[in-house]
Amino acid sequence: MSQRDPEPRRVALLWISALVLVVASVGLAFREEAAHQGEARQQAEAQTEVLAGSVSAALSFDDETAMRQDLSALMRNPQVSAAAIYGTDGRQLALMARPDAGPAPARLAGPEDMQANGRDLVARPVVEQGSRLGFVYVQTAREDLSAFVARHTGLVILTLLALMLLTFMTSTAARLATANLRLNEEIEARAAAEDALRQSQKLEALGQLTGGIAHDFNNLLQAIRGAFELILGKAADEKVVRRWARNGLEASDRGASLTRQLLAFSRQQKLELKPLIVADTLAGMGDMLARTLGPKIELVFDLDEERVPVMSDATQLELAVMNMAVNARDAMPGGGRLTVRSRKVALSGDAVLPSGSYIELQVIDTGEGMPLHVMRRAFDPFYTTKALGKGTGLGLAQVYGVARQAGGDARIASAPGAGTTVTLMLSEASGEAAGPAEAPEAAAAAPSVAAGATVLLVDDDEAVRVVVRGGLEARGFKVLDANGGEAALQLAARGPQIAVIDYAMPGMDGAQTAERLRRALPQLPIILASGHPDTAAVERALGGSATIVRKPFDIAKLAETLTTMLARSA
Amino acid sequence: MRRLGAALAAGLFAGGAQAAPPLELAVKAAYIAKFAPFVVWPSSAFAGPRAPLVVCVQGDDPFDGMLERMAAGQNVGAHPLVVRRVARLDPESGCQIAYLAGSAAQSPAAALKAVEGQPVLTVTDGDSSRGIVHLVLVGDRVRFLIDAGKAGQSRLGISSKLLALAAEVKR
Numbered sequence: 194m195s196q197r198d199p200e201p202r203r204v205a206l207l208w209i210s211a212l213v214l215v216v217a218s219v220g221l222a223f224r225e226e227a228a229h230q231g232e233a234r235q236q237a238e239a240q241t242e243v244l245a246g247s248v249s250a251a252l253s254f255d256d257e258t259a260m261r262q263d264l265s266a267l268m269r270n271p272q273v274s275a276a277a278i279y280g281t282d283g284r285q286l287a288l289m290a291r292p293d294a295g296p297a298p299a300r301l302a303g304p305e306d307m308q309a310n311g312r313d314l315v316a317r318p319v320v321e322q323g324s325r326l327g328f329v330y331v332q333t334a335r336e337d338l339s340a341f342v343a344r345h346t347g348l349v350i351l352t353l354l355a356l357m358l359l360t361f362m363t364s365t366a367a368r369l370a371t372a373n374l375r376l377n378e379e380i381e382a383r384a385a386a387e388d389a390l391r392q393s394q395k396l397e398a399l400g401q402l403t404g405g406i407a408h409d410f411n412n413l414l415q416a417i418r419g420a421f422e423l424i425l426g427k428a429a430d431e432k433v434v435r436r437w438a439r440n441g442l443e444a445s446d447r448g449a450s451l452t453r454q455l456l457a458f459s460r461q462q463k464l465e466l467k468p469l470i471v472a473d474t475l476a477g478m479g480d481m482l483a484r485t486l487g488p489k490i491e492l493v494f495d496l497d498e499e500r501v502p503v504m505s506d507a508t509q510l511e512l513a514v515m516n517m518a519v520n521a522r523d524a525m526p527g528g529g530r531l532t533v534r535s536r537k538v539a540l541s542g543d544a545v546l547p548s549g550s551y552i553e554l555q556v557i558d559t560g561e562g563m564p565l566h567v568m569r570r571a572f573d574p575f576y577t578t579k580a581l582g583k584g585t586g587l588g589l590a591q592v593y594g595v596a597r598q599a600g601g602d603a604r605i606a607s608a609p610g611a612g613t614t615v616t617l618m619l620s621e622a623s624g625e626a627a628g629p630a631e632a633p634e635a636a637a638a639a640p641s642v643a644a645g646a647t648v649l650l651v652d653d654d655e656a657v658r659v660v661v662r663g664g665l666e667a668r669g670f671k672v673l674d675a676n677g678g679e680a681a682l683q684l685a686a687r688g689p690q691i692a693v694i695d696y697a698m699p700g701m702d703g704a705q706t707a708e709r710l711r712r713a714l715p716q717l718p719i720i721l722a723s724g725h726p727d728t729a730a731v732e733r734a735l736g737g738s739a740t741i742v743r744k745p746f747d748i749a750k751l752a753e754t755l756t757t758m759l760a761r762s763a
Numbered sequence: 764m765r766r767l768g769a770a771l772a773a774g775l776f777a778g779g780a781q782a783a784p785p786l787e788l789a790v791k792a793a794y795i796a797k798f799a800p801f802v803v804w805p806s807s808a809f810a811g812p813r814a815p816l817v818v819c820v821q822g823d824d825p826f827d828g829m830l831e832r833m834a835a836g837q838n839v840g841a842h843p844l845v846v847r848r849v850a851r852l853d854p855e856s857g858c859q860i861a862y863l864a865g866s867a868a869q870s871p872a873a874a875l876k877a878v879e880g881q882p883v884l885t886v887t888d889g890d891s892s893r894g895i896v897h898l899v900l901v902g903d904r905v906r907f908l909i910d911a912g913k914a915g916q917s918r919l920g921i922s923s924k925l926l927a928l929a930a931e932v933k934r
Contacts, residue, residue, distance in 0.1 A: 250924035253797045259928055321922075322798035322840045 207363045211356055219244055222345055229344065233272070233333065237313040240273060241331040248278055248329060249321040252286065259415035260287040267331070274312065275332040277301075281325060295330055298675040343721040386740025404631045416576050449745055453508070466598065468502035468622040471535050471552045474510055481511075482533070489528030490521075499537040503552050503619040505599040513595040518587035519617050524613060529615040532557040540618070545602050550621040557614045560609045571605050592617065608621070646759055647691035648673040651681040651706060652722070653698045661693070664748030670755065679707035685713045691759055693751070695724035718758045722746065790905045791898055792826045795862050795886055796833040799844060799895060803920035804859055808882040809842065816842035819849045819858035821874050822866035830862075853877045860884045863894055882918050895919065899930065904931035 244267050251259030264276045268289050275290035280299040288297055295312055307314045313333040319326040420441030427433040429746045475496055483492055514533065519530050534555040541548040563571070564576075570576045572593040592615065596603035600620035607613035652658050655676065662672045671672075672690055675681040678701030681694070692710060696703035707719045724744035742754060809816075816839050820830065829847050834919055837844040849856050850866060852874040861883050863871035871891040878885065887895030895917065899910040909929040914921050926932050 248927045250801055250922065253800070254794060254928055256928055321924075323838055324800045326800075710837065 203363055203367060203514065211360055213356055214359070218348055219643050219748065222348055225344075225348070234315075236272065237315045237333045238317075240267060240270060241315040241317045241329055243267070244276060244278075244329045245317045245319045248318045249326050252278055252280070252319050252327045253321065255280075255286070257287055261289065264289040273331055273334050274334040275330075277330040278319075278718040279328040279330065281380060285326075286327070290332075291334070293334075296331060297330060301330055303328070340381055365562055378587075387592075389459035398494060401471055410448060413444045413448040414452075415443045420444070431668075445745060453512070466504045466506055469505055469507050469510070470500055470621060471503055471505075471510070471554055472496040472498065472500075474507055475514065475533055475535060475554070478514055481515070482531075485515065485518050485524050486531060491528075491530040493530060493532045495532060495534040495536075497536045497552070499552075501537050501550065501552055502622040503599050505595065505619060509591070509598075511594045513592040513617070514554075514556065516592055521558035521613070522587055523558060524558055524562070529612075531559075531603075535574075537621075538618075546618060546620075547751050551601060552619045552621065554617040555614055556617060557612065559612045561611055562611045562750060563610045564609050566750060568605055568607050572603060575709075583697060589615070627718055645669065646690045647671045647673060647688065648755065648757070649681060649684055649692040649694075649710075651676075651678070651692065651698075652695040654695070657695070661748060661751070665755075668748075668751070668752045677701065678709065680715065681706055682709055685710055689714075690715065691718045691720070691755055691762075693720045693722060693755070696721050716762065718762045720751075720754060722751075782841055787900065787905060788826055789798045789829050791888065792829040792833050793907060794898065794907065795830060795860065796837065796844065797885060798860060798886070799837075799839040800926070801886050801922035801925035802860075803922075804882050806886075807916045808855070808859055813841050815845040817857055818844060818846050819852065819856060819861040820846065820864055821849050821852040821861055822864035822869065822871070824848055825864055851877070852883075854881045858883050860886065861894075863891070865891060876905050880916055884914075884917075884919055896923075908933065 244263060247266075248260055248263045250256075251263060260278050264278065264287055265271055267276050268291075273295035275288070275297050277288040277290075277297045278286045280286050283300040283302045284295070285301070290297060301316055303316070303318075310621055312335050314330070315333075316330045318328055319701060324455055372760055399534055420437040423437045424434045424441075427437075475494065479492070479494070487494055518531060518533075532551075532555070534557065536553055537554045538551050539549070540546055540551050546741075570741075572589050589605075593603045594615045596619065597619075600619040604616045604618070605613065606616070626667060650658060650661060650672050651674070652661070652664070653676055658674045658676070662674055665672050673684045674689060675684050682690070690711065692707070694703045694706050694710075698706070701709070703721050703723070707721065710717055710719065719739040721739050721741050722744050723741055739757060742751060795818060795896070799818070806812075818830065818834060820826065824830075834846050842889040849858065849860070849861075851869045852858065852861055854877070856878075859882070860877075861874070861878065863885060865871040865874070869877070871887055871894075875885055875887075875892055876893055884896060886896045886898065887894035888898035890921045893908070893910060894918055895910050895914045897910070899906050900909060907929055908931040909921060909926060910933040911921060911926065
């Protein structure tokens with residue numbers, strides 16, 4: 194819209210400029226013409242006076258030959274078309290005239306200046322030492338048209354040229370504006386294309402990554418499967434079964450951690466942001482970090498005691514610290530020192546972050562550092578300097594994600610040979626202070642409510658149903674299990690007190706099943722189990738009326754959730 | 764002897780005067796009056812800045828009052844033109860222009876001699892000795908010869924316009 198506005202204004206400006214130009218030219222031409230005529234007149238007067246001066250003796254002594262000589266000298270000037278000499282009595286004594294001259298007066302009684310038919314007529318007295326001897330008369334030639342045209346052609350041409358130039362310039366400017374507009378559109382289109390390209394590159398990278406993850410998962414599955422096989426073989430030996438079951442659980446935990454990391458990176462998983470004390474979280478990681486770093490690396494904690502809460506997801510924050518620690522370890526193959534530091538800082542005038550109070554969490558290593566070009570891309574997803582299969586390139590990207598989600602920023606400082614410092618600025622949480630998020634008494638009170646409660650379990654996967662049913666029944670729940678939405682609706686008549694529904698099912702999906710169940714039993718608390726990364730989408734589908742547990746879940750945790758919800762609805 | 768000379772001179776001049784037709788005399792009279800604007804006298808030649816410019820006719824005046832008529836009411840610069848007749852010309856005559864008609868008392872040559880070197884524009888004609896301006900008849904026209912050298916000796920400035928009109932200029 195606004196880009197089209199200048200057009201009429203430019204046209205108006207063109208017209209005004211052209212008008213001004215023409216008016217100025219005409220004015221100039223008039224002035225020039227007046228000046229020219231004045232000059233011509235002055236010239237005629239000067240000629241006449243020269244004649245009057247030179248002819249005095251000849252006139253005095255009535256020497257016609259001399260008079261004619263003077264006249265013919267004057268007639269050399271093409272501007273003079275006639276010249277004459279008169280005696281004191283006004284009688285014409287000599288006359289010279291061109292064929293095209295106007296009539297010269299036969300008698301002349303006195304000096305006169307006049308104009309006739311575009312000619313200047315000038316008469317002057319001839320005076321010698323105060324004695325008036327007669328008159329001279331000069332008639333100038335009428336300027337012919339060609340001379341007039343020639344005199345003004347220059348200005349006309351200049352004016353026309355200027356007008357043309359003006360038009361040309363205006364049209365050029367218009368074309369330029371159009372071109373600029375088009376260019377801007379193209380830039381926008383290009384930016385959009387680049388965005389699309391970047392997205393597709395990300396997807397492509399994700400595709401490549403999937404291969405690596407599938408491999409990891411296969412390993413994990415292998416471990417789990419092996420554990421179960423061993424359990425199957427030695428089912429009677431309780432000690433062996435326990436050990437291998439623990440191994441299987443560990444493997445599945447690793448798998449869950451891997452998917453969590455991916456989801457955190459994809460940022461589509463809903464983080465459980467809660468106020469937490471960074472120093473507490475870090476202090477609890479000592480063992481884990483020491484084990485990750487190995488014996489060659491000294492671990493130093495330098496933690497604040499400010500007890501300033503930040504909004505973050507404890508698991509994700511731990512994961513971020515782990516990621517940084519792993520990177521640090523890989524940067525110090527020959528050993529070194531890792532410092533984990535937290536302190537409160539008051540920030541103002543930062544380029545990125547708003548002023549305020551922050552917890553600065555730093556992980557500092559004494560490793561090999563990195564050059565600038567690597568540092569610049571360190572937070573980019575999938576950017577890694579590690580060998581294929583050794584790293585996903587997601588570690589620091591996850592760190593960055595955690596920092597941003599906590600209302601902060603992640604920075605990196607490094608130089609080759611000078612170690613690396615990764616800094617997370619985490620914004621101080623406003624409002625309620627951090628504390629234990631869940632009231633422990635709720636869980637303690639739960640069993641009495643939960644005892645004997647009937648759970649409607651809906652899942653299309655029989656193996657899952659069997660495992661979960663067993664687990665829940667072992668905890669005192671009664672379980673009605675259905676292999677799909679239709680079966681679940683039939684079971685609704687049997688009065689379940691709570692429902693656990695798998696989200697991804699063929700036919701009627703979890704959300705639809707939940708909705709239909711609600712119609713029959715409006716007060717029914719519902720838990721949806723979902724492996725889908727986009728928990729927000731699932732929540733939207735349910736209108737916020739259900740609780741979501743993320744798959745894979747452990748049964749103890751599910752039982753806890755069931756108990757809590759039953760207590761709330763009771 | 765003296766009488767003879769006078770008679771001869773008178774005869775010569777009478778003859779000249781009689782031979783000259785009235786028109787020629789009128790033209791000469793007009794010329795004499797008209798020389799004034801083209802001649803510059805030293806200021807010492809005049810009694811005062813507004814003193815008359817005196818045109819003298821020495822000897823026997825042939826003009827019969829024509830010169831007076833020509834000069835009547837004429838001014839040259841601030842000087843009114845007056846005509847005076849003198850029998851004998853001398854430096855005390857107070858003439859700025861002198862037409863030397865000659866007489867028995869003083870021939871033109873004697874008159875010339877009398878004002879030699881004085882700022883007097885001497886005008887002569889006929890066969891007599893030549894003054895600064897000498898009138899001649901060329902064809903049927905009256906022309907004049909100018910002796911610029913003599914004019915210079917007499918401290919007179921002659922306008923180049925007049926010189927241009929002269930039939931002959933003696934340097």
